[in-house]
Every structure is written in C-alpha cells, then in structure tokens.
Amino acid sequence: MSDKTTPPAGETPEAVETEQVPVEQRAPEAPVAQADPPPAANRVLREILTSNWLISLLAIVVALLIGAILIAVTDPAVQKAAGYFFARPGDTFRAIWESVSGAYVSLFQGAVYNPKRGDFVNAIKPLTETLTFATPLITAGLAVALTFRVGMFNIGGRGQILVAAACAGWVSWSIDLPAPLHILLATVAACVGGAVWAGIAGVLKARTGAHEVIVTIMLNYVAFYLISYLLKTPGALQAPGANTPKSPPALPSAVYPTLSDLLGVGSYRLHLGFLFAIIATIWLWYLLNRSSMGFRFRAVGENPHAARVAGISVTRVYIVAMLLSGGLMGLAGASQVLGTTTTGFAAGVDAGIGFDAITVALLGRSKPWGVFFSGILFGALKAGGYTMQASQGIPIDIVLVVQSVIVLLIAAPPLVRSIFRLPRPDAEPPARRKRTTATPEAVTK
Structure with missing residues (x-):
C-alpha cells in the first residue's frame, strides 16, 4: 500500500504538499511592486x-x-x-x-486704455468701443455655437441679420410708442425675423434632409438681394425722398440708450445691446447645461441615431435649434440698427458679422462663456486695428x-x-517610480 496521500478532486499534489508545510517554514514570498500615486x-x-x-x-x-x-x-x-x-x-x-x-x-x-486721452473718462473710451464692436459678435457667435452643439452648421448669419435688421428698422420708424415699449417691440421683431429666416433651413433639414450649409448659404443671397431691392423701393424700406438705397432713421424712442445717456458723461457708443448680449449668454448657458431641452440638444449633437432610439424627436430638435439660433442672430441685427447705425442702414448693415461669428464660436469652443470672451477679443482686434492703422500706417x-x-x-x-x-489628452502619463512593499510573511520571516 502506497504511503502517498491522494489529493482531493480539483487539487494538485503541489497544492497538498504546500498546505502540509508549516507557515514558519515556508519561503518568503516575493515583494509586491506598487506604483506610487501621482x-x-x-x-x-x-x-x-x-x-x-x-x-x-x-x-x-x-x-x-x-x-x-x-x-x-x-x-x-x-x-x-x-x-x-x-x-x-x-x-x-x-x-x-x-x-x-x-x-x-x-x-x-x-x-483697452489710452492714457494720451487725458482724464479717465476719455482714456477708457477705447474699452467701450471694444465692447460696442463685440456686442453683435457675441450674440451672433452664440447663435452659431448653439447649432454646433446640436451637430448643425448655421452659416446663414448674414441673411438672418439682414432680415432681422429690416424688421427692427421698420418697427423703429413706422410705429410711435413710448421708449421702453418701442425698444422692446423692435428688438422682438428683429428676433422673430431672424428666427423665421433660420427656421426655413431648420424645417428643410428636418423634413427633407436638405443640408443646412447649402440652404443657409442660398438664403444669404436671397436675403441680400431682397433687402437691397426693398431699400431701393419707395414705400418699402427706402427713406422718403432719398435717391440712395438707405432706410429712414430710427425714431429716438426706439434707439438703444448709450452709456453716456445713462451716466451723463463722455461720448461713449456702448449701448443697451451689450446688456442683451450678457443676458443671452446667461440664458444659453442655462439652456444647454441646466435644462431638459439642452440635454436633448447635446444628445442629438453627439449621436442623432442614439437620440432617436432614446425617444428624442430629432426633427423637432433641429427646428427648435435653428429657430433659437436665428433669434440670437436677430439680436445682432437689432444691435446694429437700433444701437450702431441709428441714422439708417444699407444692405451692408451686417458688416460681415455673420461670418465672423463662426470664428468667435470656434475660438469659444461652442461654450457660452467662451463665446462671450472670444467675442470681446475679436471686438478688441477690430477696435484696436483701426487705431493701429491710423497711428502706425x-x-x-x-x-x-x-x-x-x-x-x-x-x-x-x-x-x-x-x-x-x-x-x-488621450496619451498615457509617463511611467512613475515603483516602490516595493513587503508582504506580512516576509516581514515575519
């Protein structure tokens, strides 16, 4: 009869022999190498x-x-x-x-600041000019950033601003109302005009699958030639008795009050539109980050097919996003007509803002506050560029x-x-120093 012990089922002879060796006689285990936390x-x-x-x-x-x-x-x-x-x-x-x-x-x-202007009131005027240039860039940049977050590309800012300017301008000189109500009505008219013009692209995108880039580019041309025609037509947008394609001036009750009107000092052009730009930035931040609609926007932007499977109406998101984007573009048009060119506007009232807004949105990473500060940066480049050209040639x-x-x-x-x-961002961090930790058995030994 053999004196060897038969190992139980599922165990190897080496495991049985290890169990029969007393703990104090076992060889110490190899130290365990652990990585230090960075x-x-x-x-x-x-x-x-x-x-x-x-x-x-x-x-x-x-x-x-x-x-x-x-x-x-x-x-x-x-x-x-x-x-x-x-x-x-x-x-x-x-x-x-x-x-x-x-x-x-x-x-x-x-x-920013020019100490050669004398007192502080005049020395700080360049900063107010920067903010004036930045006002339409911020709201238009927010419009482009919103569509970026939904996975769309609103390149029709020019046409939307022109239509919004026409709506705001017509209200500003055709209706006589008290100042606060007149300003509010003209601003709302601009937002509605921009939203309707952008909504055309949204509906075509949602219902027919038409690419919004092509549609918005074509709508830019339609808006430009339409507004140009209306500015040459007496009784439409052309100023009475004028021979040039220019609109009538806005009534004083519809003009945005400037910083100088509020403070009673200086000759600042910074107007109420900048406050609207701040409010629009806060609103868009809340919409995208704290609301259920913003969650649907981001879900569609990440993956429209997965969003559709999750029960989100992608077509509705496309339409709503373009409407809101057009409304923000309308704010840019209102700031131009009611704040900057209050003496009447021409077909070039958009001043390239619709295309500059794409740059602002890209620099701001399509985030509301990023767009806000990038708009100020580009406003500074515009305001300072004219001074650089005038003083340095x-x-x-x-x-x-x-x-x-x-x-x-x-x-x-x-x-x-x-x-x-x-x-x-996706790269592995460099190798860190290893430290050796002894096991309790090794310490006992």
Whole structure:
C-alpha cells in the first residue's frame, strides 16, 4: 500500500504538499511592486496642459507672433535697415522692435486704455468701443455655437441679420410708442425675423434632409438681394425722398440708450445691446447645461441615431435649434440698427458679422462663456486695428490675418500641441517610480 496521500478532486499534489508545510517554514514570498500615486501637482499640471483653454490661448499667442512677423516684413523702416544688415545688424533689430511694439501698443491703446486721452473718462473710451464692436459678435457667435452643439452648421448669419435688421428698422420708424415699449417691440421683431429666416433651413433639414450649409448659404443671397431691392423701393424700406438705397432713421424712442445717456458723461457708443448680449449668454448657458431641452440638444449633437432610439424627436430638435439660433442672430441685427447705425442702414448693415461669428464660436469652443470672451477679443482686434492703422500706417488686413491664423490653429489642435510640445489628452502619463512593499510573511520571516 502506497504511503502517498491522494489529493482531493480539483487539487494538485503541489497544492497538498504546500498546505502540509508549516507557515514558519515556508519561503518568503516575493515583494509586491506598487506604483506610487501621482502627486496632486502633477495631475493638475497635466489637466492644464491638455485643456482646451490652453490651446485657445496658445493659438492667440502664435497668431500674434505671426502678425508681428508680417508687421516687421511690411514696415518700410525695417526694409531699409535690412539693406545694410551685415554692416549694422543692430539697426535692423531696433527697427523691428519699434515697428512691432509700436503696432501692438497702438492696438492696446485703441482697444483697452489710452492714457494720451487725458482724464479717465476719455482714456477708457477705447474699452467701450471694444465692447460696442463685440456686442453683435457675441450674440451672433452664440447663435452659431448653439447649432454646433446640436451637430448643425448655421452659416446663414448674414441673411438672418439682414432680415432681422429690416424688421427692427421698420418697427423703429413706422410705429410711435413710448421708449421702453418701442425698444422692446423692435428688438422682438428683429428676433422673430431672424428666427423665421433660420427656421426655413431648420424645417428643410428636418423634413427633407436638405443640408443646412447649402440652404443657409442660398438664403444669404436671397436675403441680400431682397433687402437691397426693398431699400431701393419707395414705400418699402427706402427713406422718403432719398435717391440712395438707405432706410429712414430710427425714431429716438426706439434707439438703444448709450452709456453716456445713462451716466451723463463722455461720448461713449456702448449701448443697451451689450446688456442683451450678457443676458443671452446667461440664458444659453442655462439652456444647454441646466435644462431638459439642452440635454436633448447635446444628445442629438453627439449621436442623432442614439437620440432617436432614446425617444428624442430629432426633427423637432433641429427646428427648435435653428429657430433659437436665428433669434440670437436677430439680436445682432437689432444691435446694429437700433444701437450702431441709428441714422439708417444699407444692405451692408451686417458688416460681415455673420461670418465672423463662426470664428468667435470656434475660438469659444461652442461654450457660452467662451463665446462671450472670444467675442470681446475679436471686438478688441477690430477696435484696436483701426487705431493701429491710423497711428502706425499698418494695414488693417494684418488684423484679418491674425484672426484667420487663430481659426486655423483652433481647427488643428495637434499643430499647437506639436509647436509647444504639449501632451495629448488621450496619451498615457509617463511611467512613475515603483516602490516595493513587503508582504506580512516576509516581514515575519
């Protein structure tokens, strides 16, 4: 009879022999290697380096550097000094510095604060000009950002602003009402006009599947030629007795009050439309982040097929989104007619705002507060660009180049990351130091 013990079913002979060895006689187990948790500072730094805000900021920095290069290359003093660079290189670098610094100082003085204007009331006027330029850009940018979040592309801002301007303008000079009510009615008319014009694209998208980009581009042309015709037609939008395609001026009761009207000082052009832009930003933030409608918008934007399976009416979302987007574009048209060009408007009242709004929405990452601050930035570039051109003789086209480069870099985040060697958001963190932890058996041994 064999003296070996037969192992129970499911166990190996090695396992039985291990169980028969006393604990104190067993060999110590190998130490277990554990990874140290990354320090909190490293985690915070990585979140900053991979954030979209940093990408946007660095895109602006790169655009300003490229703008500085263009300013230096096109400056006559720099070109003259470069002709004898190898004889006196210091003159070239000095001319470059004077050219670039003078341009950007003028940009700052024309957009934020100009101490040469004397007292504080006049010195701060450039900031109010920036906010005035930013007002329609903010509301139009919010309109584009809203459709971005739904997975659509509202490129028909020009047509919507023109129709909204026509509606607001007609109410502003055709109806005589008390000031607050007149302002409110003209603003609502602008929002309704923009919403109806954008709603055409929304309905065609939802009912027939027509691409909103093509439809809105075509509606831009329809609106432009329609408003141009009405501005040339007596009894429609043309001013009585005028020979030019221009509308009558708005009645004083329909004009947005300016900051100077409220404070009684200065000659500020900043008007009530900026307050409407702030309210629109807060409203859109609440709509997208705190309401059930905003949840449906985001769900459709992420995956319309999954949203449809979940019971969300995708067609209804498309229509509502375009209506709301057109209403926000209408605010931009109202700010132009009732706040900026109150003496009458022409067919170019949109001033390219509908297309600039796409840039503003991209820079703001389609987030309401991001769009708000990017609108202020582009308003500063517009306000400061005119001062830079007047004082330094630098073409305003340089500002357009800076804006275009910002869009290019925002649309290509990997390019910005490669320039500044930033980590990718989906990249694994670098290997961390391993520490060895002994088991209790090893410590006992």
